[in-house]
Amino acid sequence: MKLVDIYRHLRPDIVKLEREIEAQVQADHPVLRAASTHLLKAGGKRIRPVFVLLSAQYGTYDLEEIKKVAVPLELIHMASLVHDDVIDNAEVRRGKKTIKSQWDNRVAMYTGDYIFAKATEIAAFSSYPQVHPVLSYAMEEMCIGEIEQIRDQFRTEQTLKQYLKRIRRKTALLISVSCELGALVSGASPSVQYALKWYGYYVGMAFQITDDILDFVGSEKELGKPAGSDLIQGNITYPALYAMEKNPEFRKNINRYMHNPSEESLEVEEAIEIIRKSGAVNAAKSLADKYVAKAVRMLDIIPEEEQHASLKKIAVYIGSRKF
Amino acid sequence: MKLVDIYRHLRPDIVKLEREIEAQVQADHPVLRAASTHLLKAGGKRIRPVFVLLSAQYGTYDLEEIKKVAVPLELIHMASLVHDDVIDNAEVRRGKKTIKSQWDNRVAMYTGDYIFAKATEIAAFSSYPQVHPVLSYAMEEMCIGEIEQIRDQFRTEQTLKQYLKRIRRKTALLISVSCELGALVSGASPSVQYALKWYGYYVGMAFQITDDILDFVGSEKELGKPAGSDLIQGNITYPALYAMEKNPEFRKNINRYMHNPSEESLEVEEAIEIIRKSGAVNAAKSLADKYVAKAVRMLDIIPEEEQHASLKKIAVYIGSRKF
Numbered sequence: 017m018k019l020v021d022i023y024r025h026l027r028p029d030i031v032k033l034e035r036e037i038e039a040q041v042q043a044d045h046p047v048l049r050a051a052s053t054h055l056l057k058a059g060g061k062r063i064r065p066v067f068v069l070l071s072a073q074y075g076t077y078d079l080e081e082i083k084k085v086a087v088p089l090e091l092i093h094m095a096s097l098v099h100d101d102v103i104d105n106a107e108v109r110r111g112k113k114t115i116k117s118q119w120d121n122r123v124a125m126y127t128g129d130y131i132f133a134k135a136t137e138i139a140a141f142s143s144y145p146q147v148h149p150v151l152s153y154a155m156e157e158m159c160i161g162e163i164e165q166i167r168d169q170f171r172t173e174q175t176l177k178q179y180l181k182r183i184r185r186k187t188a189l190l191i192s193v194s195c196e197l198g199a200l201v202s203g204a205s206p207s208v209q210y211a212l213k214w215y216g217y218y219v220g221m222a223f224q225i226t227d228d229i230l231d232f233v234g235s236e237k238e239l240g241k242p243a244g245s246d247l248i249q250g251n252i253t254y255p256a257l258y259a260m261e262k263n264p265e266f267r268k269n270i271n272r273y274m275h276n277p278s279e280e281s282l283e284v285e286e287a288i289e290i291i292r293k294s295g296a297v298n299a300a301k302s303l304a305d306k307y308v309a310k311a312v313r314m315l316d317i318i319p320e321e322e323q324h325a326s327l328k329k330i331a332v333y334i335g336s337r338k339f
Numbered sequence: 340m341k342l343v344d345i346y347r348h349l350r351p352d353i354v355k356l357e358r359e360i361e362a363q364v365q366a367d368h369p370v371l372r373a374a375s376t377h378l379l380k381a382g383g384k385r386i387r388p389v390f391v392l393l394s395a396q397y398g399t400y401d402l403e404e405i406k407k408v409a410v411p412l413e414l415i416h417m418a419s420l421v422h423d424d425v426i427d428n429a430e431v432r433r434g435k436k437t438i439k440s441q442w443d444n445r446v447a448m449y450t451g452d453y454i455f456a457k458a459t460e461i462a463a464f465s466s467y468p469q470v471h472p473v474l475s476y477a478m479e480e481m482c483i484g485e486i487e488q489i490r491d492q493f494r495t496e497q498t499l500k501q502y503l504k505r506i507r508r509k510t511a512l513l514i515s516v517s518c519e520l521g522a523l524v525s526g527a528s529p530s531v532q533y534a535l536k537w538y539g540y541y542v543g544m545a546f547q548i549t550d551d552i553l554d555f556v557g558s559e560k561e562l563g564k565p566a567g568s569d570l571i572q573g574n575i576t577y578p579a580l581y582a583m584e585k586n587p588e589f590r591k592n593i594n595r596y597m598h599n600p601s602e603e604s605l606e607v608e609e610a611i612e613i614i615r616k617s618g619a620v621n622a623a624k625s626l627a628d629k630y631v632a633k634a635v636r637m638l639d640i641i642p643e644e645e646q647h648a649s650l651k652k653i654a655v656y657i658g659s660r661k662f
Contacts, residue, residue: 045483045486045487099448099449099452102445102448122425122489123486123489125422125425125448126422126482126485126486126489127482127486128452129422129451129452129455129478129481129482129485130478130479130482130483130486132452132455132456132478133455133475133476133478133479133482134475134479136459136471136475136478137471137472137475137476137479140463140468140471140472140475141472145463148459148460148463148471149460149463149464152456152457152459152460152463153456153460155452155453155455155456155459156453156456156457156460158452159449159450159452159453159456160368160453162449162452163368163446163449163450163453164368166445166446166449
């Protein structure tokens with residue numbers, strides 16, 4: 017089962033949303049257009065718009081109102097990816113930045129800013145005044161999440177709790193908001209909005225934990241980047257935390273690398289092997305499964321409807337996806 | 340005459356706005372709080388809130404409504420300064436970035452994003468639905484202006500027209516919007532809104548041209564950075580364009596530096612001397628004066644009121660300020 021199979025019936029509307037996103041970033045400026053087009057071509061799962069559409073089915077489905085939240089949500093996500101790239105580039109070429117790469121980074125920063133502004137502009141036209149504060153708040157929390165990730169980077173003394181707090185802001189919140197606003201703009205009842213908001217939050221947690229597992233078990237081809245990239249870049253995720261807990265020798269090695277990443281090298285293959293053997297993958301999977309179960313339980317609050325099937329399937333899929 | 344003397348009567352309200360700005364960036368996160376506080380301490384002229392307050396006097400002055408545009412406007416300006424710093428740091432330490440400086444840059448980027456989000460959140464609570472799209476549009480244009488500045492950086496083949504287009508987006512637009520929205524949220528008539536919008540635009544142009552003059556005639560102490568910084572960083576402003584036009588030898592030197600700024604050095608003292616002697620300062624001053632005159636003329640559309648005096652004085656001040 018692939019994700020697209022689950023929401024095949026939404027395909028026509030997803031295409032419409034994609035066209036709208038495309039139209040919005042086709043700015044009246046060549047450099048910006050080039051940067052944005054590059055981003056669009058990169059594609060993505062568009063899971064935030066999908067969650068908006070699925071949640072909107074719990075009320076009066078109105079694509080025009082849906083657009084005014086689904087498009088901003090995807091744009092906010094895209095802008096955050098652009099800003100992540102500013103960072104990633106800087107990392108990869110550590111201390112060896114060319115003027116060319118600097119130019120790219122700066123354009124990337126302002127392209128991200130531009131896309132953020134576009135997102136807020138579209139949301140401002142929603143008929144639901146609650147939409148905008150919710151979106152702004154999500155953006156703020158995302159920024160704090162990113163800053164926490166920077167603070168925690170290369171820091172080996174961190175807890176599972178800190179990790180969970182970070183991914184909550186970084187990922188879960190925007191998916192939660194997608195579900196909540198989808199329900200809101202279709203006039204679903206407050207209890208449905210509440211249930212879907214929490215459904216989205218739990219699915220979002222499972223999504224990020226799975227992502228963090230895949231960084232260690234996926235192939236370079238599946239991931240689009242080398243396995244173990246998170247660790248190399250100093251982002252210590254749950255599987256690494258778990259393995260460090262179980263294996264003091266491994267903790268020592270990771271400590272050494274994290275304290276002096278520019279000098280020390282990391283035996284990535286070996287580290288991945290240790291993490292895999294530590295039972296970390298199963299532990300992380302079981303944590304993700306717990307969140308999936310919580311997500312599914314939130315649906316029980318809502319009077320049985322046929323869209324439950326899709327939301328349940330997606331929750332389960334997200335907890336078990338291979339890439 | 341100092342700027343503060345012109346709007347002394349607004350001082351109590353400016354203090355209230357400053358407190359509100361402070362409260363808004365005192366985020367519930369230590370790193371973010373540290374970054375924001377640093378920014379607040381840097382101060383600034385707060386000219387955007389001042390223009391909002393002055394313009395609001397043309398209608399029913401309501402500080403609560405004014406706050407919801409003046410605070411976002413200043414926050415947007417602050418966020419853009421934070422993002423400018425990301426760039427400036429990268430420049431100064433060209434190719435020699437330490438992990439520490441990288442940490443700072445990344446935090447700066449997300450701090451800027453956070454402040455942007457805060458700005459949009461506050462604006463979302465305005466009673467005037469037009470506020471938000473106007474602000475978002477201004478943010479978008481600012482981003483395009485920044486990207487244009489990057490594109491035009493180190494580019495000696497550029498025209499006065501390109502320079503003006505750039506500063507329009509980079510500076511004039513946000514001041515124009517400050518005036519326009521100040522009038523709007525105080526219920527001033529559409530013709531007053533129109534006049535103040537254009538007043539702000541012209542004042543903004545004069546403001547940036549004066550800023551660009553000061554970069555060549557100010558002392559390091561007045562500017563807070565070495566004179567000629569714009570030129571060193573490859574930002575070619577009107578005085579430099581003018582001098583290059585008048586002095587082919589100078590153009591050749593600048594060309595050489597701009598084409599290979601990491602290898603070539605720039606005799607900054609000498610370049611400043613040449614620019615000063617070329618008549619560029621007077622030419623730029625006269626251009627700024629033209630914009631000041633246009634700004635003042637816009638006020639004629641508005642039935643004579645006592646606040647004209649302040650707006651006229653500010654326009655004249657901005658065209659002739661020494662730092």
